[in-house]
Amino acid sequence: xxxxxxxxxxxxxxxxxxxxxxxxxxxxxxxxxxxxxxxxxxxxxxxxxxxxxxxxxxxxxxxxxxxxxxxxxxxxxxxxxxxxxxxxxxxxxxxxxxxxxxxxxxxxxxxxxxxxxxxxxxxxxxxxxxxxxxxxxxxxxxxxxxxxxxxxxxxxxxxxxxxxxxxxxxxxxxxxxxxxxxxxxxxxxxxxxxxxxxxxxxxxxxxxxxxxxxxxxxxxxxxxxxxxxxxxxxxxxxxxxxxxxxxxxxxxxxxxxxxxxxxxxxxxxxxxxxxxxxxx
RNA sequence: AUAGUGGGUCU
Numbered sequence: 001x002x003x004x005x006x007x008x009x010x011x012x013x014x015x016x017x018x019x020x021x022x023x024x025x026x027x028x029x030x031x032x033x034x035x036x037x038x039x040x041x042x043x044x045x046x047x048x049x050x051x052x053x054x055x056x057x058x059x060x061x062x063x064x065x066x067x068x069x070x071x072x073x074x075x076x077x078x079x080x081x082x083x084x085x086x087x088x089x090x091x092x093x094x095x096x097x098x099x100x101x102x103x104x105x106x107x108x109x110x111x112x113x114x115x116x117x118x119x120x121x122x123x124x125x126x127x128x129x130x131x132x133x134x135x136x137x138x139x140x141x142x143x144x145x146x147x148x149x150x151x152x153x154x155x156x157x158x159x160x161x162x163x164x165x166x167x168x169x170x171x172x173x174x175x176x177x178x179x180x181x182x183x184x185x186x187x188x189x190x191x192x193x194x195x196x197x198x199x200x201x202x203x204x205x206x207x208x209x210x211x212x213x214x215x216x217x218x219x220x221x222x223x224x225x226x227x228x229x230x231x232x233x234x235x236x237x238x239x240x241x242x243x244x245x246x247x248x249x250x251x252x253x254x255x256x257x258x259x260x261x262x263x264x265x266x267x268x269x270x271x272x273x274x275x276x277x278x279x280x
Numbered sequence: 281a282u283a284g285u286g287g288g289u290c291u
Binding site for chain 1: 281282283284285286287288289290291
């Protein structure tokens with residue numbers, strides 16, 4: 001079973017769901033019957049492919065065969081519903097878990113909180129955040145980052161930074177994802193200078209921001225009309241940072257065009273060609 | 281030994 005499960009998961013992750021199902025059939029013919037892990041992996045693949053109906057059918061099938069979905073199986077389905085914008089259905093599954101006495105763990109709460117954050121229902125997200133702690137679960141960096149991003153999308157930058165502080169108080173360290181979320185939040189709120197400070201801080205504490213993080217900040221400056229600073233950051237990237245990507249150049253092009261600096265925009269286009277970047 | 285969760289950029 002382990003061999004098959006590993007293979008099935010591998011195929012699913014690389015986007016070949018049908019091969020995953022073919023292997024499941026092979027297992028059945030070999031009398032190596034699929035277990036909860038097999039089903040969970042396939043259900044997850046279907047969910048990521050937005051085939052929730054199929055995922056639910058598979059859940060029914062595993063139940064019919066006498067297998068009990070566990071916390072991972074349920075969380076997988078909940079995540080699928082959340083990513084499909086159906087937090088309501090996700091909560092129904094959660095109620096089902098409560099009724100059946102299925103273990104409620106950290107990942108489950110992270111998934112639910114993320115679901116509510118994505119639909120900008122921070123009230124519910126908060127409620128779950130509190131609930132998980134009442135159940136003795138310690139929020140981890142994913143929980144906090146999820147909330148930071150949730151507040152950011154809701155336009156509440158202050159709350160996002162309150163979370164950052166709480167995180168520090170709880171002894172949970174920021175990682176590069178958390179930093180990027182904060183940078184993104186600051187840019188969205190028009191606080192580009194703060195965003196740049198975060199970028200610097202991130203590097204000071206030993207993380208390597210990638211091109212996307214830089215590009216967000218560059219875009220922030222460009223949108224403020226400060227294309228110069230954008231270019232300064234570009235030079236910095238070219239010197240010692242991550243390779244600027246096509247989007248980085250597009251951001252700067254856009255900045256120049258918005259200012260009517262078409263000559264410079266043209267120069268930049270030529271520069272892109274010289275650097276071997278193919279404009280899209 | 282195998283399954284579930286967070287940020288990521290322009291138009």
